[in-house]
Amino acid sequence: MVRVAVITAVVVLIALPLTAQNLLVNPGFDEADQLDDWTCTTTYGVTSWSTEDHLESTASGSMQIDLSETSINRLVTCSQCVPVTELNSYAASAWLNWPDDADVTQDGSSRLSFGFFSDAGCTTAVEWCPIAFAHYPGNQLGAWILLPTLESVAPVGAVAARIVITTWQDLANEPVRAHIDDVDFRTTTIFRDGFESGTTNAWEP
Numbered sequence: 276m277v278r279v280a281v282i283t284a285v286v287v288l289i290a291l292p293l294t295a296q297n298l299l300v301n302p303g304f305d306e307a308d309q310l311d312d313w314t315c316t317t318t319y320g321v322t323s324w325s326t327e328d329h330l331e332s333t334a335s336g337s338m339q340i341d342l343s344e345t346s347i348n349r350l351v352t353c354s355q356c357v358p359v360t361e362l363n364s365y366a367a368s369a370w371l372n373w374p375d376d377a378d379v380t381q382d383g384s385s386r387l388s389f390g391f392f393s394d395a396g397c398t399t400a401v402e403w404c405p406i407a408f409a410h411y412p413g414n415q416l417g418a419w420i421l422l423p424t425l426e427s428v429a430p431v432g433a434v435a436a437r438i439v440i441t442t443w444q445d446l447a448n449e450p451v452r453a454h455i456d457d458v459d460f461r462t463t464t465i466f467r468d469g470f471e472s473g474t475t476n477a478w479e480p
């Protein structure tokens with residue numbers, strides 16, 4: 276009986292897909308009152324930590340973005356710079372919620388994007404990738420939505436990528452609030468041999 280159980284366990288382990296690790300730090304905003312490792316720039320906007328969690332966990336929260344009604348050109352951009360390997364493919368996704376809150380009118384947009392850079396500090400861009408948009412009206416209030424997953428291959432010379440979430444107000448004098456949670460950026464390349472080395476050593480006959 277024990278032997279059967281061991282064999283079953285081995286089969287299950289073999290059947291599990293290989294998954295790469297999320298390269299972002301603090302992607303789920305698990306610690307209260309902190310947005311550590313995210314770099315945010317704001318134009319008449321405010322970022323804060325919220326108890327609202329994508330999975331309704333009491334042990335985690337999200338990033339809250341507030342755009343006030345009293346100014347123009349309101350915008351918040353938050354990003355992280357992480358190392359990548361050239362010619363590997365990468366995918367990015369994020370969850371967003373426009374809360375159904377009487378304090379905000381909600382007429383805003385948010386976009387997810389990422390770009391590849393030739394330096395570890397993400398200052399010299401090599402290539403920017405397609406963008407995923409969310410917009411209210413258009414999305415359901417108070418519901419978490421998954422922004423469309425973006426995928427792209429790191430070009431030759433890329434050593435880092437910057438993952439960027441930008442949220443802005445579409446109409447003046449209408450305050451906007453958004454929650455961002457469970458941002459994900461990881462390689463989708465499990466095995467790659469582009470035969471750059473001049474050998475086929477990675478392949479078995």
Ligand SMILES: [Ca+2]
Pocket residue numbers: 303304305328329330335336337456457
């Ligand atoms: Ca969370």
